[in-house]
Amino acid sequence: MNALPNRRVEDWKYSDLRNAIDAEVVASAPTAAWAIASSAGAVDIADLPAIMPRGEHGAMAETAIASAKAGPSVRLGKNERGAAHLHLTEGGHGRALIVVEDGASLALQETVLAGSFANVAVEIVVGRNARLTHVRHAPRNDAVQVIDYSVRVAEGGVYRAHFADFGGKLSRTELHIALDGEGAQTHLSGVGPLNDRHADVTTHVTHASGKTQSTQLFKYVAGGTARGVYQGKVTVAAGANGSDSRQTAKGLLLADSAEIDLKPELEILADDVKCAHGAAVGDLDAESLFYLRSRGIPENEARALLMRAFIGDAVDEIEDEAVRASIWQAVDAALEGLL
Amino acid sequence: MLEIKNLHATVDGKEILKGLTLSVGAGEVHAIMGPNGSGKSTLSYVLAGRAGYEVTGGSIIYKGEDLTAMSPDQRAAKGVFLAMQYPVEIPGVTTLTFLKTALNAQRRARGEKDVDAVGVLRLVREKAKALNVPEEMLKRALNVGFSGGEKKRLEILQMALFQPALAILDETDSGLDIDALKLVAEGVNALRAPDRAMLVITHYQRLLNYIVPDRVHVLAKGRIVAEGGKELALKLEAQGYEQIIKDAA
Numbered sequence: 001m002n003a004l005p006n007r008r009v010e011d012w013k014y015s016d017l018r019n020a021i022d023a024e025v026v027a028s029a030p031t032a033a034w035a036i037a038s039s040a041g042a043v044d045i046a047d048l049p050a051i052m053p054r055g056e057h058g059a060m061a062e063t064a065i066a067s068a069k070a071g072p073s074v075r076l077g078k079n080e081r082g083a084a085h086l087h088l089t090e091g092g093h094g095r096a097l098i099v100v101e102d103g104a105s106l107a108l109q110e111t112v113l114a115g116s117f118a119n120v121a122v123e124i125v126v127g128r129n130a131r132l133t134h135v136r137h138a139p140r141n142d143a144v145q146v147i148d149y150s151v152r153v154a155e156g157g158v159y160r161a162h163f164a165d166f167g168g169k170l171s172r173t174e175l176h177i178a179l180d181g182e183g184a185q186t187h188l189s190g191v192g193p194l195n196d197r198h199a200d201v202t203t204h205v206t207h208a209s210g211k212t213q214s215t216q217l218f219k220y221v222a223g224g225t226a227r228g229v230y231q232g233k234v235t236v237a238a239g240a241n242g243s244d245s246r247q248t249a250k251g252l253l254l255a256d257s258a259e260i261d262l263k264p265e266l267e268i269l270a271d272d273v274k275c276a277h278g279a280a281v282g283d284l285d286a287e288s289l290f291y292l293r294s295r296g297i298p299e300n301e302a303r304a305l306l307m308r309a310f311i312g313d314a315v316d317e318i319e320d321e322a323v324r325a326s327i328w329q330a331v332d333a334a335l336e337g338l339l
Numbered sequence: 340m341l342e343i344k345n346l347h348a349t350v351d352g353k354e355i356l357k358g359l360t361l362s363v364g365a366g367e368v369h370a371i372m373g374p375n376g377s378g379k380s381t382l383s384y385v386l387a388g389r390a391g392y393e394v395t396g397g398s399i400i401y402k403g404e405d406l407t408a409m410s411p412d413q414r415a416a417k418g419v420f421l422a423m424q425y426p427v428e429i430p431g432v433t434t435l436t437f438l439k440t441a442l443n444a445q446r447r448a449r450g451e452k453d454v455d456a457v458g459v460l461r462l463v464r465e466k467a468k469a470l471n472v473p474e475e476m477l478k479r480a481l482n483v484g485f486s487g488g489e490k491k492r493l494e495i496l497q498m499a500l501f502q503p504a505l506a507i508l509d510e511t512d513s514g515l516d517i518d519a520l521k522l523v524a525e526g527v528n529a530l531r532a533p534d535r536a537m538l539v540i541t542h543y544q545r546l547l548n549y550i551v552p553d554r555v556h557v558l559a560k561g562r563i564v565a566e567g568g569k570e571l572a573l574k575l576e577a578q579g580y581e582q583i584i585k586d587a588a
Contacts, residue, residue: 286390291427294387295437295497296415296445305440309431 005059014229014261015200017060020170021117021144029117031069032094034086041082043106044075048097053123055150056176056204061121064148067093068121078127079103086110091143094120102127102154109323110136118145128181129156135323136173137330140166140197148174155181155209162318163190164327166334167197167226175203179212179243189217189317191327193307193334194226194258201229207236207243207273214244219314220251221307222258223338230279231263238269247277252284252310254338300339307335340365340402340536341505347396348385355381357561358397363505363554366533370547370572371540373558374580379540380424382558383509386538387421388414401505415441416448418504422494422511429481434493437481438463442500466499470526487514488523495526506530507538512546524549544576559584 004026005011006018036045048071057065071094076082078101086108088094100106104127112118126132138145145168153159163173177186192199205214220228230249251260262279284306292302308331315331318324341363348356355378363369373379384392386399388411399406406414429437439459446453454462463477470492482490491511498506508527512520527550531537539550547555547569555572557565559580564587565571575583 285427288427288429290387290389290411291423291429292437292441293411294389294415294421294423295441296412296448296501297441298412298444298448299410301440301444302412305432305437306429309429312431 011058011202011231014227015170015172015198017144017146017170025117026063026119029067029119030092031067032088032092032118032120033090034072034094034096035089036072037085037087037111039082039084042077042080043082043084044077045084046073046075048073048095052097053125053152055123055152055178057121057150058148058174058176058202060119060146061148061174064093064095064119064121068095071095071097073097073099074108075099075101076104076106077101081105083107084109088112088118088120091115091118094118096120096122098122098124098132100126100130100132103129105131107320108132108134110134112136112138112145116143118143118147120147122147122149124149124151124159126151126153126157126159128154130154131158132160133319134159134161135318135320135327136161136163137327138165138168138171139330140195140334141168143168144170146172146174149176151175151177151186153177153179153181153184153186156183157181157185159186160319161188162327163201164330165190165192165199165201166330167192167194167199170198172200172202175201177203177205177214179205179207179214180209182209183211184209185213187215187317189314191311191314191331192220192228193311193331193338194220194222194228195334195337196224196226198227199229200231202231204233204235205245207234207240207245210240211242212240214246216247216249217314217317218249219311220260221254221311221335221338222251222260223254224258226258228260230261231265233265233267234275235267236270236273236275240270241272243270243273245273245275249279250310251281252307253281254284303339304335307338308332341538342400343397345397346385346394346399348381349393349395350381350391354395355561356385359558359562361556361563363536363538365536367553368531368537368539368550369554369556370552371538371556371558372542372544372572372575375542377558378561379558380509383421383507383540386419386507387411412444413448415501416445420498420501420503420506422498422506422508424510424513426482426490426494428483430483432481433478434481435460435463435477438497438500441497445501462500463496466496469529470496470499471522472496488516488519491515491519491523495523499526499530504534505536505538507540509540510542511539512541512543520546521549544572547572557583557587564588
């Protein structure tokens, strides 16, 4: 196995894996274990097929693919409706496959309960006019976790995903998304209320076809010694005209010892595209805080209200009401820990 | 109700209030008039307890208690309300949520029970109607995209909702056209009560045509330099600050 990615590798500058974990632990890690917490509709759950699709991945996914011996395959047939809730129950190297066939619609939830180390590569295929809504909840932990999704979205398909990451010793989520057919869309959002923990979202969205759309909205609140990272690259390929891309990443820094690094990046090889990106890091606004307190709202309650307001639009990107409520609950608890 | 004695206050280490003395009784409306830079806004922020506005001497006694020892939220719960010159825009917090949170925070601090969502909505609607605040405004993020007049109306709506014992109105007339001014003044006048005191801080006499004060104080260079009845405001308007301040010296 090659050396672990470290801060001298540009992509891993803010997430030094070599510093976070012993290479021996990575090399000797077992195959990760998954459980299907629930499923509904015509979802077909099986072991991974012998021949797996392979999309673009980051450095650690190679190790996961080489080391993981098994994993779940979640498949939804043409024009079907379904839901599935996956748990990563034991750490190690993992692989998974999610296929949503043409015209089908799958609601996927993912919860991470892994031990001290997990390194997972997930292949996702969204068929023509298919729709996948994906919510991943990673509760606050002390683990080193790398999860790397490679997503291909066909013509008219939609991949909508939310990542609520409360941080770990090192938590890295990579998303490599190819909008492969005309009109394909992806809408990504995520929140990281971090207290003394690390969370990194690194995305690469490629608009390979025309009239494709991508939006990204990521919010971090960092207290203590927390570190929040967003690196987002959008590539609009030659000929992908009429594409539309928006990237927003914002951070709220609550302590001098915390850090938030936001790096949106655009690579445009087509004409006639609309692309916008913005990134900003700030502190809780003193004037807003005073206004709320002058109306009788105690300091901690006022701070919580402002943090909630800051993070809110990203959480509200979750369409399913019950899932949104459960993430809100976790966010509120985390924000309370940041007061 | 409010006794300010020989008050000295600094902002960023610079002394702005230099021995201000003022007494406002229950049921009274007092106007504080002064030119730009006289310390009007500093006085309002000191009374509300804003961080960075430091009292370095003198005293502020409100209902027999030392106001300077209380946090801004404690002051609010005890009935001090500042209608701000520049109400803050807070994206992500709807106006109604804010009103409910604030009202119940004040009630809780006083040991009273929370008002439930339906109760708050009923209360707010009743006040909103009188101030011509449309329901749609209450659903929007607090002050975000509100016009100057809308922001000021919402300040007065809060005053009507919280029913403070001491209301301080900081340049409530600034940025208002005459119709909005009348509406806001009506709202304020409706709140005049024997157990409530008001301090109306303004640069121009105009507002005092509509909110008629019992006493007028002229603030200059951090001190009250002249006092009188409502006619003093008219004299100021006719002669200008310079003359009055010179006469007082």
